[in-house]
Amino acid sequence: MNRLLTLVALVSLNSCFAQPKNSSLVQKNAENKLVVGIVVDQMRYEYLNRFADRYSEGGFKRLMSQGFNCKNNHYHYASTVTGPGHAHVYSGSVPAVSGIVGNEWFEKISGQGMYVASDSTASVVGEGSDRAGKMSPKNLKVTSITDQLRMATQFGSKVIGVAIKDRGAIMPAGHTGTAYWFDSSTGNWISSTHYMDALPEWATKFNNADKAEAYASLTWNTLYDIETYTASEEDDQPYENTISGETKAVFPHSIKLGSLASTPWGNTLTLDFALEAMKSENLGKGKYTDFLAISFSSPDYAGHAFGPQSVEIEDIYLRLDQDIARLLNELDAQVGEGNYTVFLTADHAVADIPAYLMKNKIPGGLFIGREFQNKVEALLDQEFGDGDWIRAVDNYQIYMNRNLMSEKDVDLEDVFEYLQPILTLEEGVYNLVNLAEGELGGVPPFYQSLLQNLYNPKRTGELMILVEPGWFHGYNKGTTHGTMWAYDTHVPLLWYGYGISNGETVKPTYISDIAATLSQLLGIQEPNGSVGKPIEEVLK
Template sequence: MKYSIKVLLISLLSFASFAQVKVDKTINPDKPKLVVGVVVDQMRYDYLTRFWNKYGNEGFKRLVNEGFNLKNNHFNYIPTYTAPGHASVFTGTTPENHGIISNSWYNKFEEQYIYCVTDENVQALGTIASAGKMSPNRLMATTIADENRLFTQMRGKTIGIALKDRGAILPAGHTANAAYWFHGQEEGKWISSTYYMQELPKWVKDFNISGTALSYMKPWDAIQDIETYLESGLDENLFEGGFSGKKTATFPYDLESLGKDNGNYDLLKITPYGNSLTADFAIAAIKGEELGKDEFTDFLTVSFSSTDYVGHNFGVNSKEIEDAYLRLDLDLAKLLSSLDTQVGKGNYTLFLTSDHGGGDVPTYLTSVKIPSGYFDDPEFDSKLKEFVFEKYKKENLIESISNYQVFFNYRTIEEAKIDRTAFENEIAHFILQYPKVNKVFTRSQLESGNYSEGISSLVQKGFNQKRSGDVIFVLDPAVISYTTTTGSTHGSGFSYDTHAPLIFFGKGIKHGSTAKKSEVVDIAPTISVLLGIAFPNSATGNPLVEVLEKN
């Protein structure tokens, strides 16, 4: 009798499992076996068009020609930094809701600056360095990968990969099986933390001892004839940083000899070889984790970080950035070929976007008579605090100034019996008169108003009531805060920082393009519809139904 009941239960469970899979496929026959979310760090939309004639046919061109290209895709909040960008793409919402308001920010509850993914409650895996003590503990929302894990009862895997820890961790979400990032310096290893597992898998250990990272410590020269790089500026100019140990920021760069003075393996990050290493590791992950091998959709998130490092060092108009994208094109072709082989053509869906754009170097813009400039943070901080003391004759009324935000010391303000709203307005008025400041917003305005367009809307969507400051200001177009007058940066709400590529490709995706405006928060809801799963829990974006074959 007991044996019969046991057999019956096993049969029922097997039937239920079979029925679930069968019904799921019937409801959503276009569900891919694997979703690959690719983020190219600091990729402006015009890198797609500017270098188009030099790309091969199997990378960017394949994605555009066989997929759906959204030509007018934008970030819809400020600040346009790496951590908020990755979080927004995969949660389908903005810092207002997911809470990642910058890469680092002042935490008024802890009274200290914090990094977006640090976690002292976890241990490093693959290194003893603190670089491994990371997790998504500060991310307040679920990602699309989280929702897929929940929908599949944790059967669908999620793996996150990037040179940058935040580029690996935030997209993969809270429930990821693993996130891996690169630790350079003397080690040159892919690492993780005990948030995900207690030991690195064998395939990761094997990759780390394979010598792949070491193989890229070689000369970096233009991959095509540099005389044909007419889409970028002169190789030698006054607007690029370069490397310690080399007098000019010009090709070629001997990484082996430059390594000692430039962080050893960390040097790879600032060259296109960092992206090649990332592609190699992602391909190893597809095989090692057997992604896309069963009926439950898996997720792979890959962020190519080196383009950001190259942009910061050499600028968006450099021959180095052009070469970085020509090489990334080959890395994408290699990744797509591997997906075709290991998962199968027509079995996976991929989207490619960026976490932010990037602006031209202000010194370059000035040289061609375009208004631009630099904002001196230390000088501004000093003058603002001097104004506050002269006005109120009280120290420590301002607790912190960072990320173009002013944080008040509420305790000191209360003790001094200062009206907080009046104080807000005084600070805002002073800042608005300050050179190179474009707009100013107070906490009262952002909490009580509802802005639907323009810079005001972007500021509000980036404003988190608990984590953000009390007065927020925006600089003039093409004005940046930077420690050097060479290289590019980002962070604003202007088009050079908000306009990012967005291409959908693969199973369930139409072929075509549009110039209709879309926003990065629309990506996750679109994938939700494709998979037939719940939207991320704080999503504010809308599905881009025009890209889907069936909707």
Template sequence: MNRKKMLMSLAMVILAISGAVAQNKPNNNASDATIARPKLVVGIIVDQMRWDYLYRFYNVYEPNGGFKRLLNQGFSCDNTLMPYLPTVTAVGHTCVYTGSVPTIAGITGNNWYDNNTHKTVYCTDDASVSTVGSTTKAAGEMSPRNLWVTTITDELRLATNFKSKTIGLSIKDRGAILPAGHAANAAYWYDYQTGNFISSTYYMNQLPEWLTAFNNKKWVDTYYEKNWSPLLPKATYEALCDADVNDYESQPFGKDQKGFPYNLEKFKGKDYSKIASTPYANELLENLAETTIANEQLGKGNATDFLAVSFSSTDYIGHAFGPNSWEVLDVYARLDRTLGKFFDYLDKTIGKNQYTVFLTADHAGAQIPEFLAKHNIPGGRADDPDIKRSLNQYLAEQFHQPNLINAVWEFDVYLNHNLIDSLQLNQAAIEKSIAQYLQKDDRVLTVVNKAKAATASLPVNIREMIVNGYTPKRSGDLQIIMKSGVMDAGKTGMSHGVAYTYDTHIPLLFYGWGIQKGHLNRTTYMTDISATIAALLKIQMPSGCIGQPITEAYRNN
């Protein structure tokens, strides 16, 4: 072979090798053959986190804790709202991960009355599967089968030909299952009877060895030994909070424990449910998140992985003590440090700027009505079972038939259609009678026919929230709109679920790979979150998504 031909052959070999190397090296340019993506996406939901906690508690957060790191190094959307009713846990987790609303996604509440089967349904109920990891039968009969659309986690699995791993973790079953999606590798949630994390046969036939080993350490007993005393100086709570002890707060640790410090040692080995109402449930979940990442080798493969983490104890504590309590301030101060520890772990194991995080809430929460009353601010209580009982009594007098109401969930009134049809009663007359009766109640603002909500005499955003929350198979017929401050709750504590901003204004922060530093004041919506992550990853958005990417959050990689 002459010299010229030898040089040409050598050049061709070099070009071939260069091309192969170019296809296998990490990409940061859209023009490269391999699409640039982070190694890991971590979705964090803080259950019942009001947006204002970012700033009300700002001065107690650590410089390198979770919240200041997200606020000062990430991108914050300061006016993110929820566009549907009811504003409750299952619907919020669904919306974050699907970009969809109940009318499309099918998750219309934590519970609903199924108008076809005539039964009350829990959002993740699935009698076709069994518990894995516990003898507590009902705790694991759960799956995402009631969800009608795909999640962003499903779409990531589809985009990578199922090479991505997606796992959901939470104390609450619905907080793990709905974000993890239909095609998840796993979802793990807490069994309040045994103190273990469990799953269902929808995902696996037995727990992985590493999770069994984690459960065998009986972490909850270790946390109980710490008891619960205030983390911060007493003066900090006095400056930012209501009194420590109030009659209108609930007592999740027993009637003998009405304020700090709380004795938790008494529950060791006996009652594993109490951990959920302490900050230690967040620490337990973060511990599990680190253990999951290490043992499942998340972020170590050739495809982007996704870990969905939902912190639930903020919701339990919020319900019991309210937004202005010492306990709520304490749990957020501790969660800040827990998140800081988690981000340090991600920096060390995945690599700084090699992962993307978003943090949001599934809903916010109202002030305790009696706390508002002390300050001359309107509010009140109304209980769904009481509403159902009084309506059935009233309608029996008017129409001479009992049980014309099947259910009331989150101020959503379900008529007994079978009974009404069989007796050939006038449904319009019944609905009119219900509206007239309820509007005599000073707590009620108005009553809306959900099928006709688009033309109701209400501000457009509230009309749209009712429309977005309505699907005939799983929704009621009439939506009661209470006055501001009136909540569906018992005699103590607080709740959420309505259309007012104290329930609908949530935090939304992005951080890490692909995200620039900054903040945004224009209105964004919970439905935009999955669209934003989909665009960042260059994958299809979830099938029912109605949101738009928040493009201001992106930076060039």
């Protein structure tokens, strides 16, 4: 708790399973040629243990047994979604400072909605849709650790971000690196004019090989006999969503190009492209330390559809373990064991499906956002007179019409004091807080710090609805994330390789500590919005 308050104060397949050599022998004459950051989209910490009996020795287990495991690692703010997750893994900042407050938000100055990586001035590079290419990191208001590495070497270090999701590649690559993402409408990897005028030859050749189409022609069945998937509940559940227009959410799953990202082969395709980038760009072969940022998006797509207790999630992690093993073996071969550093974390975790919770007599439920917004608008009309009091609602936040409030001489405190006692009586609502004025009374101090780290005056709503644990805004099937509760904030943090100690800790660590630790490892300036502290035990 004291650590978190300090943060607030600072801001206000055979080859896959091959046994690695003895690391102590390899590190002797090593140098740090390459840092590889791995973000697994929607990975709970518990997956490291829950599926461990069937992991290979060369994947997750290699990272845990020969590296350093931060077992009590959490997010340090209350908006646990993909865009902010990737931005703050690499910046060590908070939404209040970085401006990355959600995947989407309402821009108070322009009065328009904004997507986290949107850039109307950018154009697609490569064979992709125009819309998919209008992306860049311009909404990120701070530097990343990858930017700092580039500046520290007078831009001699190479930085490449790769992910199926644009935001999963763009935020890690920072303002000065290069990002590639996948356009599912064409089956191609693309970029934007923020980074380049044309794709490099190797990327064009990769697209021309039609690997995405080849993976999309496969059928997704379980890696092992489905009867042996005892870490999950039975396959056929009425509250799971379907993919590819299927009639039932059961194995085997047919795959189409548009649903490839929801299957294990989305991970494998991502790794294929990342390894080609590493090889073709000669990462780890130059004068300076390079940086490869890989985000595996597929667990999130599958997790939203099937939920964390599904056979699909167990299978996707067993197959991802093989991909991790392949990555480590390729790093050994191309860069040299002991000559690279790897960290692995997640951009957020995930809630259980409410219907699953209720089936097992655990509290949970669905929060219907539009109905709630209509009720709030009616209450405001009743108390303060008719008007468009609410400009937008996003990320559980209410953006008030400050101009109308000024015209009618209504203070934000008046609105909050009127709504708070009414709305907290609603089923599924834990509390209503006044983010703009720091009115967080009734919320325990631990959670207050997560909320304080969230408020950005230009991009965050003035008021925020806090749902009860086990509740979320969503649909009758599938699940999501985005709250301040532990099931959304507790994610893995594994370290491995050059400069990394062997061990583990259960003391609290935070996502903001990653960039600070890397800055110490690399001997460079931390990002300019960083609030984290180096994790001393991790470093040799």
